[in-house]
Amino acid sequence: MSSTVTAPSLTDKLVASRAASRALATATTAVKDQALRAVAAALRDGTDAIVAANHGDLVAGEDSGLSSGLLDRLRLDAARIDALAAAVEHVVGLPDPVGDLVRGSRLPNGLQLTQVRVPFGVVGAIYEARPNVTVDIAALALKSGNAVVLRGGSAAQRTNAELVERIRGAVASVGLPADLVQTIDEFGRQGATDLMRARGLVDVLVPRGSASLIQTVVTESQVPVIETGAGVVHVYLDASAPLERSIDIVLNSKVQRPSVCNALETLLVHERAAERLLPVLADRLRAAGVTLRGDDATRTIVPGVLRATEADWATESMDLDLSIRVVPDVDAAMAHIARWSTHHTESIVTDDVDTAERFLAEVDSAVVMANASTRFTDGGEFGFGAEVGISTQKLHARGPMGLPELTSTKWIVRGHGQIRG
Secondary structure, three states: OOOOOOOOOOHHHHHHHHHHHHHHHHOOOHHHEEEEEEEEHHHHHHHHHHHHHHHHHHHHHHHHOOOOOHHHHHHOOOHHHHHHHHHHHHHHHOOOEEEEEEEEEEEOOOOOEEEEEEOOOOEEEEOOOOHHHHHHHHHHHHOOOOOEEEEEEEHHHHHHHHHHHHHHHHHHHHHHHHHHHHHEHHHHHHHHHHHHOOOOOOOOOEEEOOHHHHHHHHHHHOOOOOOOOOOOEEEEOOOOHHHHHHHHHHHHHHOOOOOOOOEEEEEEEHHHHHHHHHHHHHHHHOOOOOOEOHHHHHHOOOOOOEEHHHHHHHHOOOOOOEEEEEEHHHHHHHHHHHOOOOOEEEEOOOHHHHHHHHHHHHOOOOOEHHHHHHHHOOOOOOOOOOOOOEEEEOOOEEEEEOHHEEEEEEEEEOOOOOOOO
């Protein structure tokens, strides 16, 4: 007599995640770190299989016309896999936020109050063509005591399946429930929709991807969302900006990895520095393959620059395209940023300390820099080991999100019979 095994439904998976999260909530830091070490080892041991699965996704992506930026985000090679494993190992060395005392006091009636960090429970993630997110969020969720449910999109389905299988095996190898890490990719678009409606089973949802994906999740989700934002990122070259520093920061911000959200999209230049800086910058950017679009003043100074439109100021190209605008002063630069920025990252290059401090204080973005490349807006660069995403909202978390941002708090009250009069 044969029996048919029914594949678990999406609800079955979410219920299993909730049960697994309760098991992890009481796990010691040592056990969680043991699981993370096992994950790092499983990634390195599985490099060949992961690369093979990723190759299948890349071929399918090229055939379907994925942009070069998305293909770059999708690509995993041995070096990138080793970097992901190293990031997981870095998380091992970070302090466990669970149980941290936020504040506390003793009331006049003798009640002892303490506010402590606790896991969310079940964290959902919806993202596209970003298999690194599979590893980053899984590692941070495990360390912060959360189960994670992943919807990674069809573009990376083969890669994510391979990664999740290895992460689940590593987690189970140390005695924790494998269901702490789940993928719902097999449910397709409907799975993403159902995840957004799973209030009560999923505690918080993090979208990572294009502006349209993020906006869809923010507007349609019934589960609380931590909004990560697209990166219309600006660098402003002030009147005193030194040439070599400007070249280094602009080139690194734009060219080092143009497909990521902290890459430069719009360059603003003070009119008194424009003729000094723009011709040299344009030559260096063009030599690196960057297509330049500019306003009329830019096009007068640098012949051959394409005309920028309002759409260009609002566009996250994720490619080697750069929009340039000449502005009369720092106030005009900040006004442009206020109008067009997605409030991700902005940087000023200047030798004027007062102007730098004004820019840092007045620009309203998650990360504001002076004399530094925008590429530093990153959880790994900030010392978080990995990142859940870069939040551009103002509630709960803002900027690169690490372990503390995957926790909430609860109040613990200890008494000895007090009653309220």
